[in-house]
Amino acid sequence: MGFDLQFGWTGTVSEVVLGRTRAEGGTRSVSYRIGGGTTLPFLDTDRPSPSPLIAFECCDNPRIWSTIVRDYCGDLVNDPAEWAKTAETVYGADMVRLNLTSTKERNFSDVAALKKTVESVLSATTLPLIIEGSNEPKIDSEVFLACGEAGQGERLLLGTAEASRYRSIAAAALAYDHSVIAQSPIDINLAKQLNILLREIGVARDHIIIDPYTGALGYGFEYSFSAMERIRFSALKGDADLAMPMCCAPADSLTIKEVRDAPADARDEMAVQWEVYTSIAAAVAGAEIICVRHPRSVGVLKEAFAGLKSHSHSRTAEVR
Amino acid sequence: MALKALDIYKLLPKKNCKECGDPTCLTFAMKLAGGKADVDLCPYLDDEAKAVLGATTRPPIRRVKIGVGERAFGVGEEFVLYRHEKTFYHPPGILFKVSDTQSADEITQVTIRVRDESFTRVGTKLQFNGIAIENASGSKESFARAVATVEESADLPLVLISENPEALALALVQVGTYRPLIHAATQDNYKAMCALAKKHGCPMVIKADSLEGLVSLVKDCAAEGIQKLVIDVSPQTLGDFLVKSTAARQLAITRKVPELGYPVFLDTTKTGMQDAAIALGIVKYASVIVTNPLSPAQTKAALTLRQNIYTDPQKPIQMNPGLYRIGSPGKDAPVLMTVNFSLTFFTLEGYLESTRIPCFMLIVDTEGLSVLTSVAAGKLNETLVRDSLKKFGVENEVTHRNLIIPGYAAPLSGRIEEATGWKVMVGPRDAAEIGEYLYTEWKK
Ligand code: B12
Ligand code: SF4
Numbered sequence: 219m220g221f222d223l224q225f226g227w228t229g230t231v232s233e234v235v236l237g238r239t240r241a242e243g244g245t246r247s248v249s250y251r252i253g254g255g256t257t258l259p260f261l262d263t264d265r266p267s268p269s270p271l272i273a274f275e276c277c278d279n280p281r282i283w284s285t286i287v288r289d290y291c292g293d294l295v296n297d298p299a300e301w302a303k304t305a306e307t308v309y310g311a312d313m314v315r316l317n318l319t320s321t322k323e324r325n326f327s328d329v330a331a332l333k334k335t336v337e338s339v340l341s342a343t344t345l346p347l348i349i350e351g352s353n354e355p356k357i358d359s360e361v362f363l364a365c366g367e368a369g370q371g372e373r374l375l376l377g378t379a380e381a382s383r384y385r386s387i388a389a390a391a392l393a394y395d396h397s398v399i400a401q402s403p404i405d406i407n408l409a410k411q412l413n414i415l416l417r418e419i420g421v422a423r424d425h426i427i428i429d430p431y432t433g434a435l436g437y438g439f440e441y442s443f444s445a446m447e448r449i450r451f452s453a454l455k456g457d458a459d460l461a462m463p464m465c466c467a468p469a470d471s472l473t474i475k476e477v478r479d480a481p482a483d484a485r486d487e488m489a490v491q492w493e494v495y496t497s498i499a500a501a502v503a504g505a506e507i508i509c510v511r512h513p514r515s516v517g518v519l520k521e522a523f524a525g526l527k528s529h530s531h532s533r534t535a536e537v538r
Numbered sequence: 539m540a541l542k543a544l545d546i547y548k549l550l551p552k553k554n555c556k557e558c559g560d561p562t563c564l565t566f567a568m569k570l571a572g573g574k575a576d577v578d579l580c581p582y583l584d585d586e587a588k589a590v591l592g593a594t595t596r597p598p599i600r601r602v603k604i605g606v607g608e609r610a611f612g613v614g615e616e617f618v619l620y621r622h623e624k625t626f627y628h629p630p631g632i633l634f635k636v637s638d639t640q641s642a643d644e645i646t647q648v649t650i651r652v653r654d655e656s657f658t659r660v661g662t663k664l665q666f667n668g669i670a671i672e673n674a675s676g677s678k679e680s681f682a683r684a685v686a687t688v689e690e691s692a693d694l695p696l697v698l699i700s701e702n703p704e705a706l707a708l709a710l711v712q713v714g715t716y717r718p719l720i721h722a723a724t725q726d727n728y729k730a731m732c733a734l735a736k737k738h739g740c741p742m743v744i745k746a747d748s749l750e751g752l753v754s755l756v757k758d759c760a761a762e763g764i765q766k767l768v769i770d771v772s773p774q775t776l777g778d779f780l781v782k783s784t785a786a787r788q789l790a791i792t793r794k795v796p797e798l799g800y801p802v803f804l805d806t807t808k809t810g811m812q813d814a815a816i817a818l819g820i821v822k823y824a825s826v827i828v829t830n831p832l833s834p835a836q837t838k839a840a841l842t843l844r845q846n847i848y849t850d851p852q853k854p855i856q857m858n859p860g861l862y863r864i865g866s867p868g869k870d871a872p873v874l875m876t877v878n879f880s881l882t883f884f885t886l887e888g889y890l891e892s893t894r895i896p897c898f899m900l901i902v903d904t905e906g907l908s909v910l911t912s913v914a915a916g917k918l919n920e921t922l923v924r925d926s927l928k929k930f931g932v933e934n935e936v937t938h939r940n941l942i943i944p945g946y947a948a949p950l951s952g953r954i955e956e957a958t959g960w961k962v963m964v965g966p967r968d969a970a971e972i973g974e975y976l977y978t979e980w981k982k
Binding site for chain 2: 491
């Protein structure tokens with residue numbers, strides 16, 4: 219029929235596995251295989267499009283976390299394990315992204331405590347985890363190794379590798395068979411370069427997630443959207459060094475002017491809408507993992523993705 | 539295949555009468571060749587020439603204007619599938635929906651909101667575009683009353699939603715001359731609808747379940763002499779909309795199916811997921827978006843996304859570099875340096891205005907890059923600051939020699955001092971703190 223979409227793509231987005239179930243040697247109740255796309259997101263009419271995964275972000279030291287989220291979540295923010303569990307059982311997230319913000323404290327050195335935190339979060343939730351380690355070259359190596367070890371067998375997604383600091387994280391990923399998030403500042407060429415660097419030191423393509431950096435709506439999203447679309451095209455045109463699934467983390471949303479200046483009774487909704495509008499656009503541009511910080515964003519996005527992926531069929535249980 | 543300008547010129551009347559809006563037939567031909575004009579603009583073309591030119595020279599997506607007067611908006615006239623290839627030109631109109639089952643007060647409230655509400659981002663006024671009135675009651679009198687109620691409080695672009703030509707006919711008696719968009723012609727009613735569109739000269743939505751159905755309706759309407767069309771793919775789900783709107787756009791811009799070269803209509807209230815549908819419509823080719831009235835948070839997010847997606851990613855919105863004044867600064871007023879990225883300028887300006895301290899803003903030319911980005915790229919440097927101070931004559935405006943720079947430019951402070959001889963004061967990173975900074979650091 220002449221009215222079908224015709225793109226003539228030849229490439230495929232590579233598949234990446236997140237988490238390991240008991241049967242696979244881990245302890246998660248579910249594992250996800252994302253990627254595998256052969257056209258633009260949600261446009262495959264022959265088979266069910268996968269729903270992007272929604273990762274809820276929590277942290278182990280809420281001091282530098284958004285006050286909006288702190289106010290909304292209450293005491294939970296002081297207990298990462300309980301918080302992660304709530305993300306699974308109450309908020310309905312598909313994954314948990316644990317940000318080890320304690321490493322940002324001046325003179326941080328308690329790596330043993332980090333390990334405990336990761337372990338407690340792993341036992342509190344059955345979901346696959348993203349662990350966001352340190353952001354300080356001096357402690358990176360120790361921190362990532364500790365995380366990697368604590369999550370051995372669980373196929374964690376470790377973040378975040380950047381062109382200027384990727385060795386420590388790659389080493390931990392290689393040692394314990396985890397995957398990594400590779401972030402570059404809204405630039406397709408830099409994204410490709412970083413992936414090549416990672417590959418050269420041994421990280422396999424199916425262990426990399428691209429984070430093209432999400433500028434907040436109104437603060438760079440006009441660039442992020444097109445950077446994501448372009449990365450997806452390159453993948454579909456056959457560039458293996460850009461053919462990894464992408465993630466979107468609109469974390470900047472919670473610090474922008476519109477959200478900060480919103481009247482107290484509308485602040486939550488402003489935060490949610492900012493995350494939701496960004497996330498939906500990003501999912502359409504190609505992001506397959508969406509990381510949000512406001513609990514209320516999770517449900518809204520779930521419903522939206524269910525509507526997007528259906529051309530009228532229902533959700534498939536195991537196959538993601 | 540696209541025709542060359544000279545081939546097109548040969549087919550034109552060569553009167554050079556300027557009625558098409560171009561000075562000569564040749565310049566008009568050049569526009570046509572670039573897909574920038576519509577053949578219909580020349581009143582003297584014979585039918586044969588029209589037939590040859592029409593299909594190949596008009597923009598792949600026709601331009602359709604909705605409403606009259608100040609708030610009228612044009613949609614369509616897009617050329618690409620992806621905004622990084624060029625840019626998107628005509629942002630979708632977003633219209634609030636009211637129903638003729640609502641009270642006159644409720645309808646008036648929504649109308650006044652759309653008429654008056656706006657907010658400014660990056661120097662641009664953002665607002666909703668009009669009102670869609672639905673004939674939910676089934677009564678043509680109620681519909682006409684609702685339309686009259688809207689019309690009494692505002693001259694806004696309208697969408698009249700009813701598949702009953704009689705109801706539309708009655709409503710059009712009142713607002714027909716304001717070029718409302720009528721919704722919708724279907725396989726069943728198109729003849730009567732075309733007659734209405736023709737009588738009032740208004741644009742019309744055609745609606746069918748499949749693209750094939752739309753193509754046949756386009757042909758039917760063309761046979762009735764109606765070409766100002768908007769298409770409704772009547773999506774079952776968001777995914778269905780995405781597939782159909784993408785296919786329609788692709789087939790139109792490649793000119794494989796020129797009949798699909800019309801702007802796309804999306805009624806988000808039918809999807810059960812307002813926000814997702816609006817976001818999807820904005821990024822994926824909707825030109826007329828109908829929604830229930832939105833909350834303040836939804837409003838800001840939706841209109842900001844629209845602004846972002848319709849901003850050319852190749853060219854950040856820029857300010858002219860120069861010395862700008864906040865209030866009436868005197869010779870001892872502070873001078874604050876920043877970059878010429880519009881977003882940065884307007885953010886800082888907003889906070890400075892609320893401090894009520896008269897001051898100067900020195901805007902240096904970083905080619906539209908933000909502070910952090912231009913520092914990272916090396917575009918913001920001491921030479922640029924020195925040359926800008928000179929070029930804009932800052933030395934003659936103030937008697938002191940103190941320059942406040944953004945917190946994120948702190949690594950440059952020493953070098954700027956050396957290059958300019960001015961004393962550099964490093965301001966806060968966050969412009970929101972500028973008031974406090976000026977009161978504590980400058981005033982002391
Ligand atoms: C959008 C964006 C881009 C866009 C450009 C947008 C633009 N027009 O500038 C693009 C995609 C092109 C881009 C490119 C690059 N980017 Co960029 N980009 C961003 C992003 C997401 C948002 C920037 C933005 O719009 N900020 C909003 C404006 C309003 O902020 P601002 O100008 O800084 O203004 C604020 C303050 O500085 C203050 N302020 C402003 N003026 C003044 C004046 C005074 C006196 C005071 C007191 C305060 C003050 O007030 C404002 C509000 O608080 C940031 C990440 C982020 N979250 O900031 C990265 C970011 C700035 N980019 C980064 C980088 C590295 C780059 C590149 C160098 C990458 C590369 N190697 O190519 C390039 C450079 C550009 C080039 N070579 O042409 C890094 C910078 C790293 C660093 N810390 O130095 C960042 C932080 C991303 C990251 N985390 O890696 N980028
Ligand atoms: S209106 Fe027609 S005849 Fe007149 S200048 Fe334009 S193209 Fe030529």
